[in-house]
């Protein structure tokens with residue numbers, strides 16, 4: 001029996017049509033809709049190193065190429081490298097005589113070592129360092145100059161294209177809209193605003209385009225060595241594809257050229273509802289904290305459905321299905337089962353319009369808004385069976401953390417309710433499978449819909465009660481793991 005949330009067996013239909021387990025879903029308290037990772041905005045809040053927990057602003061992370069300057073990964077197995085210390089005796093100096101050497105203190109030297117595969121920085125001839133915090137020599141990328149030229153060139157082109165587009169738009173709409181532009185209000189010039197926003201000025205970009213030398217294709221190719229096909233290959237000396245690609249710029253082919261990899265930074269993300277722009281999750285800034293300031297997970301706001309057990313689904317038969325419903329909210333919840341097709345159609349998504357958006361527009365830093373038009377697709381509910389929805393409306397008490405430890409469940413005498421315990425309810429339901437249903441021997445699906453009451457306590461408005469709907473797909477394989 002799969003445990004906890006049954007991600008493979010119970011899936012909820014998101015408002016965008018994706019089917020996801022409840023643990024992968026969010027619940028927007030402002031739109032009162034389910035959202036999934038596919039239909040929300042992901043924003044990077046902060047960059048940090050998962051190894052040393054140092055955090056940094058995004059500008060610094062960009063400068064460091066999103067790598068930590070003090071942590072390294074093993075270039076051979078990608079495990080974190082550890083700094084090891086050894087004592088080295090200073091070499092006897094024949095000119096000074098041996099007696100002096102004995103007085104000299106042994107010196108501590110440091111090298112990097114992998115505890116997983118035993119790779120060390122000494123293997124590739126990196127000299128031991130006198131300080132533990134690094135200063136590890138870096139091999140320069142032979143193509144660094146050319147790459148920087150290319151980067152600058154493409155930045156300039158992107159800037160030029162944007163400028164042209166803006167000029168065209170300005171001609172089309174010579175009078176600005178009703179929005180107060182930042183430039184009008186503060187007396188900023190366009191160039192200053194660009195500067196603040198970190199965009200290149202127009203003069204520097206045109207010179208970058210003019211001075212750029214394009215690459216030339218050449219017919220002359222370096223000859224392969226004579227013994228290229230006959231030389232025996234020693235796989236121990238050749239890097240794997242993963243090792244090669246992990247070392248971005250040099251991409252060494254020989255293991256003797258492997259270098260410690262500066263550890264890639266991790267990010268903390270916050271997530272935003274695309275329709276109303278409110279945050280769905282916002283982590284605490286401190287990289288050591290796993291807490292959230294805002295955490296609107298569906299798991300805390302929607303009734304959770306778990307399969308307790310079921311009779312194997314057979315075509316043309318009515319079988320039993322035992323479900324457990326849980327109310328995770330702090331308010332009493334009324335739940336009624338429905339057929340998915342009886343759920344009222346959702347209204348259209350309106351285009352978000354906030355002050356921030358209009359400010360962005362005036363600064364010409366408009367965000368890509370194409371995501372507003374997320375295609376509302378109908379989920380493909382491949383259900384073999386139908387749930388016989390009982391007429392009854394079930395009431396689930398609010399969650400009570402203190403009562404979680406009570407063991408007593410009330411066994412009900414009714415046909416449908418098996419037992420009831422605080423905010424949990426076990427139900428015995430019936431699944432009808434039509435005789436012509438195919439493939440139910442191995443995998444069967446049951447689609448069902450829930451109508452549930454939800455008390456929204458989002459400030460500043462007073463608590464309000466809503467009636468919401470959710471569509472679920474239950475997966476009932478012949479054998480449940």
Ligand SMILES: [Zn+2]
Nearest residue numbers: 014016036039
């Ligand atoms: Zn979605």
Ligand SMILES: [Zn+2]
Nearest residue numbers: 049052068071
């Ligand atoms: Zn680090």
Ligand SMILES: [Zn+2]
Nearest residue numbers: 074077114117
């Ligand atoms: Zn290793």
Ligand SMILES: [Zn+2]
Nearest residue numbers: 028031273276
């Ligand atoms: Zn929303």
